[in-house]
Each structure stands twice: as C-alpha cells, then as structure tokens.
Amino acid sequence: MANKYNITAKETWPTRYSHINGTPEEILDRFAVSELCRAWPVYRDASEWQNYRDAWADKGSYLWTTWGGGVDIDDFIQISIKGREAGDFIMHRENGTLVELNPKNGRACGKMKATITQRFFFEKEGACDVECDCRFIFFCRKGTSKTGQPEWKLQYVKLFYEKDKVIPLDGKPLPDWDQSVLNKFPEGYRWLGAAQEKLGHNMLYDLPAFDNQGFWDLLKGMNLWLEGKDDEVVKALGVPGA
Structure with a gap:
C-alpha cells in the first residue's frame, strides 16, 4: 500500500x-547563485546581518516563513533580531544546492535542500x-x-516543507500534543508549526507541502520567474500588493 x-x-x-554542466559562463x-543561497544558513544563523543583507536586492525583496508571509527583507532582519534577543534558537543545515539558470535573461532559481532545526x-511538553x-x-x-561589475541578488525566497519530527532532549517520551492544533498545519511542517505557535507567532497554514495547492503554485512561480514574467510571478507567490 502506498504511503498517503x-x-x-x-x-x-x-x-x-x-x-548541470554547460558553458564556463x-x-x-x-556557482554565484549557489553562493547567494548559502547566505541564509551561514550568515543569518550567525547574526551576520550586514553580510546577510548584501545577498538581497536593494528593493522589492520578500520572503515567506512559517510565521511570516511576504515579509520585506529589512523587516525580516529586525524581526529576527528581536526573536534572537527573546531567546529564539533556530538554525539551518544546508544539505545540498543546485541551480536552474536561464542565461538569456539573467534569471535563476536556487534549490537548496536544508533542515530547519529549532x-x-x-513546561508541559x-x-x-x-x-x-x-x-x-x-x-x-x-x-x-555600483562598480559596473555583473552581480546576482536574491529577490524572493519561499520554501517547500517536506517532513518534520520532534526530538526530546532528555530522552523521555514526549506527552501527546493537542491533535487539533497539529491538524491545522500541513504534514510537512506540522510539529514545527505547532511548536512555533506555542511561542506566540502568527502562523501560516497553507505554505507549500507535498501535493497541496501551495506546492503547485510555487512550482508555477519558479517557471514564471525564469521566463521573466514578473507580473505573473508576484501573483503566483502572493507578493504583498500584487
């Protein structure tokens, strides 16, 4: 029987x-795009905020996380700083990155396999x-x-959430979590979403996970981006003001 x-x-x-392969150019x-992708786990996790900001375009840069939809990069950095000051302990492991490139119009999508760990x-759990x-x-x-050299910048970041799990730190079994809370989230980030909601974050419940509408919308947005169809991209991704 196939997994559901x-x-x-x-x-x-x-x-x-x-x-893969291709011309030296x-x-x-x-390679330049894959370097940009690594700014997230390397710079953000270390609070290297200036280096992290350097990876992004000056204007119109937005990103989506489980607790924030369509957040401007500068607002996101300030939210991240406040969260870290409050004790948020979240890190990222890069597991591999490949890039889809359209050399005709200078567009690319970086695909970074990663693990979010928080x-x-x-008191109860x-x-x-x-x-x-x-x-x-x-x-x-x-x-x-500004010096006339070609450069790559990030414009948007959105994630596919694939699967998550809970690991107790003291070796004891975790008590049952409220199933009604877990059921609000797609299976791809069910435990992460429920745990972050307990911290008081305003959560998103419809982000891309396996075979939901968000999954197909993100794939569509990637192709539209590579084709250079900006107006359609902002609609597919849900960019604020679109």
Whole structure:
C-alpha cells in the first residue's frame, strides 16, 4: 500500500534550463547563485546581518516563513533580531544546492535542500528539538553592481516543507500534543508549526507541502520567474500588493 503522504510521482519540472554542466559562463553564474543561497544558513544563523543583507536586492525583496508571509527583507532582519534577543534558537543545515539558470535573461532559481532545526522549552511538553526537512527556493536576478561589475541578488525566497519530527532532549517520551492544533498545519511542517505557535507567532497554514495547492503554485512561480514574467510571478507567490 502506498504511503498517503509523499511527493507526487509525476514529473514536477518538465522545462529544461541550464542546471548541470554547460558553458564556463553558465557554470560560473550557477556557482554565484549557489553562493547567494548559502547566505541564509551561514550568515543569518550567525547574526551576520550586514553580510546577510548584501545577498538581497536593494528593493522589492520578500520572503515567506512559517510565521511570516511576504515579509520585506529589512523587516525580516529586525524581526529576527528581536526573536534572537527573546531567546529564539533556530538554525539551518544546508544539505545540498543546485541551480536552474536561464542565461538569456539573467534569471535563476536556487534549490537548496536544508533542515530547519529549532530548540523549544515547554513546561508541559518538555524540552525538545523540532527538525524540518525542506527545500529553500531562491529567486535570483542578475544585474550590475555600483562598480559596473555583473552581480546576482536574491529577490524572493519561499520554501517547500517536506517532513518534520520532534526530538526530546532528555530522552523521555514526549506527552501527546493537542491533535487539533497539529491538524491545522500541513504534514510537512506540522510539529514545527505547532511548536512555533506555542511561542506566540502568527502562523501560516497553507505554505507549500507535498501535493497541496501551495506546492503547485510555487512550482508555477519558479517557471514564471525564469521566463521573466514578473507580473505573473508576484501573483503566483502572493507578493504583498500584487
């Protein structure tokens, strides 16, 4: 009997772009994009806020997380600083990154396999880590720097949430969590969402997970981005003001 929760078996990326091998210029561009993607786990997790901000476009940069939808990058940095000051302990492990590149129009999508890991301390549920396997999707644009050199910048970031789990820190079984709370979230980030909600975050319940509408909308947005159809991209991603 097939698992009820799994990624669709059909092809999810039928359009072919530069993604492996290619010309030296294509390989260099894909490397530059993959370098941008690593700014998230390397710079953000270390509170290197200036370095983190350098990876993003000056204007119109938005990102989506479980607790924030369509947040401007500068607002996101301030929210992250306040969260860290309040004791939020969240880290990211990069598990591998590949890039889809359209060299004709200077567009790329970075696909970074990653694990979100956050530590929680609850009076009832006890101390635990929640880990969530996901794919960060980085929408990147090639432009020109102030010195006249070509440069890549991040415009949008949105995630596919694949599966998560709870790990008790003291070795004891965790008590049952409120199933009605867990059921509000897709299975891809069910435990992470419920735990973050306990901290008081305003959560999103319809982010991309296996085979939900958000999953297909994000795939559509990626293709539209690579085709350079900006007006349609903002609608597919739900960019504020679209």
